[in-house]
Amino acid sequence: MRRGGEASRLIGVVGDPDAALAELTSRERQVLDLLAEGLSNGQIAQRLYISTKTASVHVSAILRKLGVASRTEAAVLATRQVA
Incomplete structure (x- = not known):
């Protein structure tokens, strides 16, 4: 699966990735x-x-x-927000 496809799949899992990331504390970030x-x-x-x-x-x-279920999925969301 292409990386873009994985990010799209994850967006469906978490709904709004920006909103999900906004729920993290500064330490969690x-x-x-x-x-x-x-x-x-x-x-x-x-x-x-x-x-x-x-x-x-x-x-x-x-x-x-x-x-998300894995560290990898979390990392994809984190790096997607940087790009």
Whole structure:
């Protein structure tokens, strides 16, 4: 599947991606940006000076708020908003 097709499919899942992203806290947005760079929970934790468990909780909240099932889907939405 082409990347554009995947983004279109995700939009159908979350409805309005801008609205979904607007629901994220500033810390969740920081975590999402690092997640989109491909960092693991441990690496995110180190960058933000938080525990790995806290990073994991943030990632879970992000996936729930965005209505996606994976880190990859969340990263696609995050990078789509930058473009």
